[in-house]
Amino acid sequence: MTTRRTVQSAPPAGREIERLKETATPILKRHHVLRAGLFGSTVRGEATSDSDIDILVDLPPHKSLLDLVGLKLELEEALGRPVDLVEYSTLHPLLEGRILAEEVSLIKRDxxxxxxxxxxxxxxxxxxxxxxxxxxxxxxxxxxxxxxxxxxxxxxxxxxxxxxxxxxxxxxxxxxxxxxxxxxxxxxxxxxxxxxxxxxxxxxxxxxxxxxxxxxxxxxx
CATH class of the missing domain: 1.20.120 (Four Helix Bundle (Hemerythrin (Met), subunit A))
Incomplete structure (x- = not known):
């Protein structure tokens, strides 16, 4: 008999977004992130319990790749899910408009x-x-x-x-x-x-x- 793997549904999008904001925003601020936002399946209400969490970030110019990786690891530990960090400056022009249109802000640019x-x-x-x-x-x-x-x-x-x-x-x-x-x-x-x-x-x-x-x-x- 074949056993089917069941993928659990995630909490409703609004509640999940608020949870992510409460957990992720203090970490982002501690790492001096200048701007950040959620996008992807979580925002669209399509995420499952296995889905990655997609986060856009702007880092200060003096931050390195190691800093970006350290931020990713800390977020994953706190959120209990894989995190995809994407820098605003690396968004593909063909995708940028759609991604920014659905973005839910975590930290507004100053x-x-x-x-x-x-x-x-x-x-x-x-x-x-x-x-x-x-x-x-x-x-x-x-x-x-x-x-x-x-x-x-x-x-x-x-x-x-x-x-x-x-x-x-x-x-x-x-x-x-x-x-x-x-x-x-x-x-x-x-x-x-x-x-x-x-x-x-x-x-x-x-x-x-x-x-x-x-x-x-x-x-x-």
Missing amino acids: DRFFLQDILESITRIEAYTHDLSENDFLQNNQAQDAVVRRLEIIGEATKNLPRNFRQMYPDVPWQRMAGMRDVLIHGYFGVDFKRVWEVVEQDLPGLKQQIAAILDRLDAQ
């Missing part, structure tokens, strides 16, 4: 997090290059690596800011900031550290003032 990443990176670059001349910088591999990494974070944080937000502050060179990150990462013939030094000396002081002013304005609202 643009201040990205601005704070930019401001912190500029402050760190100032510390890395304090008392260095251009010649000192060009001979200091450790300072070069640290500055380039922080410029990449500035570019990544800029890309995470929504277009309508950037359009509110047209004097800030958002496009150049984002493009700088791509040039640094994809430079086939190495990084021109003379140009990097020019950015540090000529561009970052003014940019720091602009970002700080925007943050002050947002905090006052």
Whole structure:
């Protein structure tokens, strides 16, 4: 006689979503997730007790793949189910619209997090290059690596800011900031550290003032 495996149905979608919110949201916040949302079979009311839990996340630019895996493992332990973590930035264009349309928000995006990443990176670059001349910088591999990494974070944080937000502050060179990150990462013939030094000396002081002013304005609202 053939024994059929029975797949138990999950609780009603609304109740299950509330349970997931209560359990997952504190974990996501503890990992400094900037934005998160549920999607997939749980949201559509099609999940069974064996279904994975699909969660969209935005992580800060300084978080690594290991951080993403650590978050996944902690969520799986707390929820007692497999979890699929998908970063918003990796959504396929053909699927993005449908997924975002059904998304149930867990953490709403706060643009201040990205601005704070930019401001912190500029402050760190100032510390890395304090008392260095251009010649000192060009001979200091450790300072070069640290500055380039922080410029990449500035570019990544800029890309995470929504277009309508950037359009509110047209004097800030958002496009150049984002493009700088791509040039640094994809430079086939190495990084021109003379140009990097020019950015540090000529561009970052003014940019720091602009970002700080925007943050002050947002905090006052």
